[in-house]
Amino acid sequence: MTEEAATSEELRNRLVDQIVADRPLAPRVEHALRTVRREDNLPGIDLPTAYTDQAVSIKENPSGPLPLSCASVPSMVAMMLDQLDVKAGDNILEIGAGTGYNAALLDELTGPEGHVTTVDIDEDVALHARTTLNRSGHDRVRVFERDGLIGVPEHGPYTRLIGTVGLWDFPNAWWDQLADDARVVLPLRWRGQTRSIALTRHGNTLTADSVELCGFVPVIGQDGEKTAALNTEDTVRIHYDQDQDIDPAAFDESTFSIPCTTTLSEQRIGGEESFDGVWLRATASDNRVCRVEVTPKALESGVRRPSIPMRSPALVSGGSIAYLITEREEADPQRPFRLGAAAYGPDRDSLAQDLVAHINTWGAYRAAIPEINISALADPAPDTGFTITKSESRLTLNYP
CATH class of the missing domain: 3.40.50.150 (Vaccinia Virus protein VP39)
Structure with a gap:
């Protein structure tokens, strides 16, 4: 039929x-x-x-x-x-x-x-x-x-x-x-x-x-998410939250013209294996976590390809950024892709190491999910966990 x-x-x-x-x-x-x-x-x-x-x-x-x-x-x-x-x-x-x-x-x-x-x-x-x-x-x-x-x-x-x-x-x-x-x-x-x-x-x-x-069309009326270009050509962008201490103006035109630092983790994945948990775990301990968008024009100019060019997990501090990358290695045919970090800016070495630490922590407990609580902003802050403060509520995450 x-x-x-x-x-x-x-x-x-x-x-x-x-x-x-x-x-x-x-x-x-x-x-x-x-x-x-x-x-x-x-x-x-x-x-x-x-x-x-x-x-x-x-x-x-x-x-x-x-x-x-x-x-x-x-x-x-x-x-x-x-x-x-x-x-x-x-x-x-x-x-x-x-x-x-x-x-x-x-x-x-x-x-x-x-x-x-x-x-x-x-x-x-x-x-x-x-x-x-x-x-x-x-x-x-x-x-x-x-x-x-x-x-x-x-x-x-x-x-x-x-x-x-x-x-x-x-x-x-x-x-x-x-x-x-x-x-x-x-x-x-x-x-x-x-x-x-x-x-x-x-x-x-x-x-x-x-x-x-999951993924959904954003609700109309909440504007806590920000987008900013990191260069004048607007070919590299970051997406971050209003509560984060991130200053896109700290980046200068030379940031992405200097070769990046590449640091690989111990973690490998298969072609269909999800690594979204890296992002989730990092948000439960690090206020520098955001997303980077690297356009095709930036890739053509030599900027290192992120794991997901449209929006990959990244850490931003001052005028430096480290983001998630994958490198293919033939040593393990079951899991041929190795996760790592590409980093730009004056603190690129230390920032790359921090991102790799997040990757390795995720890799040791890949199936783990955090305890998550939401409370009103007017209520006292929780005593435990990592808290993200929004306009009307607090989001608290804690990995057991």
Whole structure:
């Protein structure tokens, strides 16, 4: 049977089969994915595309490279719903209505005794979600055109809250809308990375028990992330947070014209092996962690290629930078790539050594994830762990 001839149910089940083969899901989440028709929320999209494990844009952004709204990758949707652990009868708040597909899944999961409220700041997106939810029979879902950072207090307290946009901070307004022991799943951003974090409220603290790599369109209204060029040609850029002591003006035009220092770690990886944990672990102890972007023009001029040219983990101090690189070595065919650091600037040698130390620490405990807590900025700072102070909250990380 061709893709064009396959029915919605056949394509949907095939997609879910692929998802659960890679990541087993709770039975209720799997059932919801097999039940809710994604194409109802993607009018004009053909069935094979609707049931491909990829994001689908529904509103482009004329002022930036990322869309204003899209249907998230189905496997990521499944992962986050699994993290959220919805129970029948839950009262759920979703930040970012998108196509309405995720709200339809939440409606299926919480059942007739529960409630789903979804909010989006964009008028067109909110209208799209309302229209498709009505079309698919999920008209019980409440849709609000509103700034999600304010929430929807009139329908709280919520036992579950999920964000479907990248959030840099946890807004103060949400605390009063969460029930005791509420479960929260957020694509949280810090130091240029995004992690889907599942947390449970314990008094005035949210404590995480699940951390997964993810990627989402950033929420409108939070501007804690900064981007700056490190040379006049704007071919090397850094992406960092407003709380960091980073001064891009400390770099001069000669920084990237001088050969770099290259220092290799003891750690090797295979071609499909993830090393994102290097970044995560470094953010739990080092305020210099950010991301570097090296454009094709910079690479052509001789700047050393980072492990990921678009945005690789880096350390920045004064007018010096060290960033993650990979070098192919044939000595170990199972893990042919060796991780290391390339560094520029007056302190390049010591900065490269510091980054290699992070790599080696990660390598000794590759599967480890940190304990993560979120607390309000008005509350006392935690006694233990490494704290990152944002505009409205504190993020505390601690590796056991």
